[in-house]
Amino acid sequence: MSSKQVYILDTTLRDGQQSPGAGMSFEDNLQYAELAHKLRIDILEAGFPSASNTDFAIVNQISKNMAAINSAMRISALCQLREEQVIRTMEALAPSLAIGKARIHIYVPVDPELMPASLGKFAEDKPAIITTTYRLIKMMADAGFEVEFSPEGYSRQRENFDFVTDLIRNAVKAGATTINCPDTIGGASQYQGEEYFVHKMAKHKQIIETEFPDKDIIWSMHCHNDFGTALDNSLYGVFSGVARQIEGCINGVGERAGNVSLEQCIMVIRQFGHGAHLPEKYHTNIDISHLKEISDFIAERMLPRQPHSPVVGKNSASHTSGGHINAILKNPLAYQPFDPRDIGSEITFVFGPLSGSNHAQQIIHKFKYRCDDNEKVAVTQSIKDFYADRRKGVTDEELLQAYKYYRSPIKLEHLTYAKEDGGKTRVTFHGEFFAEKDLVIDYQGRGSALSALNKAVNNHLANTTVVDYNSHSKGSTVDALCISSIIIDVNGNRYNGQAEDEDIEISALKAFIDAVNNAYIETNFRV
Structure with a gap:
């Protein structure tokens, strides 16, 4: 059975930087784009050009930089359903358009609670919203841009299913090739039964495929993590055969509790995307050897990363238990679900109260000092006694200091x-x-x-x-x-x-x- 590619849209520079305190400098934005290119991200959502002159300049410069190296990565930018924003966004992405790698991501709210709060009186005129959606998307598509359309608040559309159907229908008719169905408020779960938004996506997908059999539409997941369900929702959309694109952020940064973590999505697809129980096989084109590098960049320049973060956290490949370490020293994958070296990381050991003599001996030997098998237990106990109050563990250098104290005449x-x-x-x-x-x-x-x-x-x-x-x-x-x-x-x-x-x-x-x-x-x- 052939494997289908799951496209990865990275919105770290857009949705990620909408998180309080997460904004990066102009140069950091440009450097992140270079890392995303190395990672082989499919689509980089570089920002919101209409937000400010600086945001315009960031998107435009990233577009220029990626066009200059003829990057295969598409550059996308977000805009609202406003003609002046569409024009401004088209200008920002002009360098990418010249090499056929430009996408505009346009959205309009469909959540009954969000619509009046966001659109004001315009929310009451649904036919006008549909007409404007068609007109602006056609303007972008006719100019040569790829267009992605998002019914914002899709997961909470409630009684607006038919309205959303008309919106998506007209977006596709106008030239949109990607339909993104976001869980904007991060409140969706499979436990909702028929109200679960992925089931509604499946219905909308079936309608569009029936009405437009000649169009190849990519359906996309964009999930927030307010209930911790973003990963499950994103992968359910893919593995159930509905979606072919996932949108998220490195390290799961983003508004409120964050977006889905891209590194988790990528590694789960890699690990489970070929399962016999799946209707189809799935893969990404991501070069995972750069995952740790780009994650570290975001942890340093945007928001701190928890040590226990899955896949890329400091503790994800660190061990302190004596039993674990003994096994890992013989087989690196004994207590790891994947080889950390695959993502540019490595297995490390933290010496602590539960560590064994093999661990201490390994560290001492690393520094090129003697610790024979017949003495390693005594040496290890002396090190633990030296740091009796250090329950959280010691560094290798600190362990060596205790070893030297033990050896001191x-x-x-x-x-x-x-x-x-x-x-x-x-x-x-x-x-x-x-x-x-x-x-x-x-x-x-x-x-x-x-x-x-x-x-x-x-x-x-x-x-x-x-x-x-x-x-x-x-x-x-x-x-x-x-x-x-x-x-x-x-x-x-x-x-x-x-x-x-x-x-x-x-x-x-x-x-x-x-x-x-x-x-x-x-x-x-x-x-």
């Missing part, structure tokens, strides 16, 4: 120093010091507490010398902290350490300990 709890008469310096150390614990270090002669500590370290890590160190205050007040940096040499190799304290001498001692720990770890545990 010196684990300082408290440190004091004193200079006695006769040139003697005493350092009192509390904590683990290689194989010792809680020791007192005496140093006789010229030098400071740092000399005393250096002497003690050489008993365990021979040939350790201080090459350079400096200290400076953190801030300009009298009680500012002191930051110390130190470089040591161990058998010809140099290692850095850094620390801070209220006392300049203590900060230097802590920095020295940090450098010694680094030297020991790099020498003994670096792969």
